[in-house]
Amino acid sequence: QQQVKQSPQSLIVQKGGISIINCAYENTAFDYFPWYQQFPGKGPALLIAIRPDVSEKKEGRFTISFNKSAKQFSLHIMDSQPGDSATYFCAASMAAGNKLTFGGGTRVLVKP
């Protein structure tokens, strides 16, 4: 049973376009929602994170939108660049837990 569902599995976008990745979660005890970026042959690295008391967080070209009532959150990559080509993982964790629960990942390819 996958507690965090992520879509799409893959995404192709033109340079300058917007990449949108969606995640949905089941467990209402989750209270921390990070996004990780992984390049081939490397470990995941934190990109941006949000807590459920805010509906949006922006860092540069990356924005998380959070909808607590729908139990959904999404990552928007504005002005996508070829260097953004990577696999993106949403994740969730809770105060009582000691782990990140990851979504299935989205492979993003930005075409020049």
Place this chain on the structure above:
Amino acid sequence: DTAVSQTPKYLVTQMGNDKSIKCEQNLGHDTMYWYKQDSKKFLKIMFSYNNKELIINETVPNRFSPKSPDKAHLNLHINSLELGDSAVYFCASSRGAAGARTEAFFGQGTRLTVV
């Protein structure tokens, strides 16, 4: 200076063998983890340690035994390797007791191939 380092990066071994993966972090973090990434890129927690104590064992077979000699090290020993153990194993660390609600730093991964 690498924050979370794992060795080896690649490991190819035969079924039935025993192997170990080492992990060290120089960030001063209290919490360390092992995650498994399968061939479909799915990342799943295996173990979580806080100050050398096992916090999470996520229904991992007994053939997998983590060991934390000190706060900065978390090693993974695997007995009687099976084909299904082939995956990339990531070590990670984060600060604080509720480490999962802060940034986790991942190592570069160990690609284990069992033949």
